[in-house]
Amino acid sequence: MKVVLFCGGLGTRIRDYSENVPKPLVPIGHHPILWHVMQYYSHHGHRDFVLCLGYKANAIKGYFRNAQHSMYSDCLISDFGRSVKVIGETPPDWQISLIDTGVWRNIGERLVAVKDHVKNEEYFLANYSDGLTDVPLDEMFHAFRKSGKVGCFLAVRPPFNFHLAEFDEQGAVSRFRTSQQCDIWINGGFFILRNDIFDYIQEGEELVVEPFNRLIKSNQLMAYRYEGFWRAMDNLKDRQILEELVERGEMPWQPAARKLMIAE
Template sequence: MKAVIQCGGRGMRLRPYTSILPKPLMPIGSRPVLELLLKWLRRNGIHEVFITTGYLGNLIRSFCSDGHQWNIEITYTQEIEPLGTIGPLSLLRDQLNEPFLVLNGDILTDLNLNQFVKSHRLHGTQLTIASAVRHSKMEFGVLEETDGTVTGFREKPMLASRVSMGLYCMNPEIMNYVPTGVPFGFDDLVLQMLEHGTPIHTFRHDGLWLDIGRAEDFHKAQDIAWDEQSPALPVEAAA
């Protein structure tokens, strides 16, 4: 199976660090997050990878080269103008002729990729979204009311939401939704599919998932030992 790693973003949430380095090259310990991601794909049997680049893409190409050092074949695309999170796939129409993976270039996870792909094929949908639960603290007191009368109150509650992990399995037919040469986001794709009544499947993951684009997750990743055999080991276990 082929994989597309999206690396064209500007990493605004990690400024000023990403003024110098593109987000996928941010260091996790002694290694860039993109290297850890590529090694994770290789361990899961992926050897053909496309990396979409834009902002500071020359640094990504210089670091990863053709991927031979990881026994991976890497091909690059370059955005002249930002194409959003899904728009860059339009540059790969001819190459994406079988089910493929799409993932953000700033995530780390121990998701079982074989089970993810198996679930996608089992359900027969054009799109499967890997999802996880994230908790966020509401900054306001939340009112519960009926017909203008308060029936309950929670002071800055912690809310649980099921969110996209930035990791997808797609069938080639999905390219029919992706326009060429214009910005097109993942939200645009999902909304178009829902409007057309096209089923979308989710794969629930309850293990490790870090979005390195968030400062909190970036710092959390520094406390995890990453080795060659296991996607992630807690520091205590690694010791």
């Protein structure tokens, strides 16, 4: 399946990291978070990507145009750097369509802008490009296909704890609970969509607002609930948490790291 990655947002909550780096290129360890997301899909056999660009589009284009196998593999260098031979396993052969969908468009508009790039796909994947998970994608897809619905999103528990207050019309508090005590699920930003999704999107609409509400009314939206690892990089604190996982070698979103963790 093709994978549509939304890479055009302004990323205002993490802009303090750098004004020159778009959010998808903010590094987690030695690689941008976008690379980690693409590696996840590549592991599951999905290597045809459509990137919806916007803010700092040229930076993302430059990253991929300048990327070389030797950046991500062991290599043998000779002739003063003019000869580079990759040793061992080479990086996956990704096909990447870099599509400038405009700076000010929302997610729904960006998806419509690349409609022609997925027109031959009965199903396709989509992602916000700022979150990591170890959800079993094949199982998620099989459950979705069996449901016969048009849309599916990954539903996860909030990774942070907050307090919820319940009160009556006069403002008197009747109950005070933590989020961990409640059955709360949020959108994890990993989507599987049938091509019929475009019948539910009208001009200027945000994907998970009006279109998803139409899917709900038609009983065509499914949530795949998952309580394993998931973390989004919404701000600098989130990046620090992911960075610390990488430094410890605990990267559940990467198959090789998962195997190492299990072996230990």
